[in-house]
Amino acid sequence: MASSVTSTRGLAVTPHQLATQSAMTVLRDGGTAVEAAVAAAATIAVVYPHMNSIGGDSFWLIIPPRGDPLVIEACGVAGSQANLEFYEGFDEIPIRGPKAANTVAGTVGGWQEALDYVSECGYQRKSISKLLADAIYYANHGFPISTSQEADLKEVKNEGWLSSEFKKNFLPNGTMPKTGEIFCQKKLAETLKHLVENGLTSFYRGKLAKKIVKGMKEVGMPITEEDLANYAPIRKRPLRLLHKYGELLNVPPPTQGLVSLSILGILDKLNIDGKNEGEFIHTTVEATKQAFDMRDEYISDPICMKIDPNFLLSDKVITAMANNIGPKARSLRNVVGPGDTVWLGVMDDKGFSVSFIQSTYSTFGSGVVIPETGILWHNRGISFTLAKDHIRSLKPGKKPFHTLNPAAARLNDGRVIIYGTRGGDGQPQTQAAIFHRYVIQNVPLQKSVSDPRWLYGNTIGINDDSLKLEDRFDEKTIKYLKDRGHKVVILPPYSACVGFAGILVRHSNGVMEGAYDPRSNGSAAGF
Known part of the structure; x- marks a missing residue:
């Protein structure tokens, strides 16, 4: 197994190695981690188009050299014509097509907000032309198709929602691009220019x-x-959870950051040390169910919420959820499902640490490519319901619920950690796995990410409340989980279903350490 990457001047982890290199170019040129993240975000929007786009949303969690951590909420609202009349005759919002593309895309505005923040911190900013240079090159001259892009294209190529514009863009000349073939997006290049x-x-x-x-x-x-x-975009304070090992940070509603923090809070409350792998997974899955119940009852656009998110992280609430966890698995049907997203992290020698996530939600988002622009639009608005008087009822100007939640932590021993993953419902579960393994179980950083993971809930092709396990767990662990009533389904040994994770650590001596996910097409690099 590969070991983690270490450096002292700058480090980046992304799920596509070309995006990692874009970040490194900016860091080597003296740029901040924030600017490097913009460069990586632009590149990965081009070279990983099945998972994110400039026609999507994003969230930032920035830990600066001095002062308080910052969240940038770069998500759009439902369009002014996205009312119930627009969906007359529909019981729910379609997953694909123009009716799925019903919210403004916020990610480009988030890039600008993050760069403005760098200027306010007193740093001379790199030009937009430098930050987007790689993205423009790869859109114009092409890049080698990744294994995951080919796999996702195969999944959708025969579906009825594919528009002529989508086919023109992603299935050039009516052919299926293969891994390693050069793929260009000329219209998108012009938009980026x-x-x-x-x-x-x-x-x-x-x-x-x-x-x-x-x-x-x-x-x-x-x-x-x-x-x-x-x-x-909106600047916010992150959610905070006091943990035995330090302070955990995540992004507030409309995201499920509360879920990720709650799971780790429950594990902390129950003193789960991870020495028994079956017990660790069982407890984490049951904590996930508790957190999902809380999520689906309360989390929406903050203006629609009737409860303070911070109360949901209080000791009283965490303790109550922990007390609900028993030795047997509980069935839960109200799961959201998979999501296609990219998480990336960057650290610099100035003290900035950036946890960043960017998404189209579903694979290839809504499937709508805006004519003459090459912009693939997301479908985050399918998180709305057409039911009236529901916390997530569709309303023009309202923000949809987001699964996106980049994470960070400041530990008692001085370490700063940023981490995250793609994967819809899987995001909080994968965050719990890698954080707990590294921080509580003292597993080496790269091994914490590479080791087998699980996913409770819906995934592509499996829509139920089963517990999916990668085929690398030992029989003792699998038997433990089955004996406790989990409906176990075995996934391939390194399955994309469990997310593309990453984690970076700034140690107290200034050394930066990073690990990437071998399930992705990514890398960790430093200098």
């Missing part, structure tokens, strides 16, 4: 925005020019 020449905010206001709106109108999306113009 426009952002360089006119600024990132031109995505929302100006000539490019008008072109985007024209395309959205052509395909029948419920988003208007005014909706784009009114978009703005």
